[in-house]
Amino acid sequence: MAPRNQDTKQEILRIGMDLIKRYGYNAFSYADISKVLEMKNAAVHYHFRGKEDLLAGILDQYLDDYVQLGKQLQVSRLTSLQKLDKFIERYSVLVDSNCICIIGSVASDYNTLPESVKARVTELIDLVLGMVEKTLQEGKKKGEFHFTESARTQALLIMTNLAAGVQLARISGKQDYVQIRKALLRQVKG
Amino acid sequence: MAPRNQDTKQEILRIGMDLIKRYGYNAFSYADISKVLEMKNAAVHYHFRGKEDLLAGILDQYLDDYVQLGKQLQVSRLTSLQKLDKFIERYSVLVDSNCICIIGSVASDYNTLPESVKARVTELIDLVLGMVEKTLQEGKKKGEFHFTESARTQALLIMTNLAAGVQLARISGKQDYVQIRKALLRQVKG
DNA sequence: GTCTATATTCCGATAGAC
């Protein structure tokens, strides 16, 4: 049986990931996390020395997640469109849970982030953008997608539509996000 | 001569507008403002009772700004493309000053904003989106623009490209923003 | 090894000085 320690550490990560997507890095505190776990806020410091270490842990987790998703897609027999949709689906989930994406969250707070984690933010963005670009490239080659921009630029367009789309949707409602989602798919389907 | 009071109030607004675009609502304090003006942080409370009143003032200022821009565009003899470009130019300025747009900033922090100002955020978004939509509609009618989505949806696509574009550009560099800007213009020019 | 009691710093805000 896994020691309680690892469970607690994972729980803290999970709660932190939710809070950062819901409120942003500067707007949540260790107390928010400890309340959920019914402990003192100082207990969180045992598992993550300081808030910037927690942020690093959260970003590492997302990096792992997306590496995982990339591998899954690579060995899958999904069409390129299905792969793209699997990626987009993650954003729809965010809208339903009143959150924004991790990338938009840390990007908005970028100037206030500790220097020690900024490199991880860059890494995450490169990873995710690369994934979308690759899927687009592959789909174009197979004749599934038709677009005239470079795959990289098209990936940038999609990423920004989605990232800001979920930000807007929290305010003006899901309908706007749904329209954006449909439109960006039409763009690549040609 | 205007009383010092109004000058100070305007200065506070100006500094607040910069800080919210640079660091976000939750990441700046009255002390940050008072330091610049070489007074005690409590002095700011005289001009704006509390932080949420300051935020309301900032949003009102942006609402005024955009109403003003709307009127300017309406009476101008600019082509629709030039009007759109005038709007987009505001985002280029942000990239150069290491800021994100006010809409993206408050949208990212939306769940943490005081209830009293949320309506103003909605109002600002409606105003700006409406302006872009109107320009697109007009340009399409004149044959300057060619796009198949509804003007409203196309405006959503452009707004999200720009808002998240400046967020990304702060991290991955201006080049990404430049590519996005060029691509979204190609989209509407057809 | 895991968590609590406690220190320190900073934030937003009030009461009152000039």
Place this chain on the structure above:
DNA sequence: GTCTATCGGAATATAGAC
């Protein structure tokens, strides 16, 4: 009318109890 001295509370973090 304009700003300062100061408060109450929350946030991050350390030292040490169990």
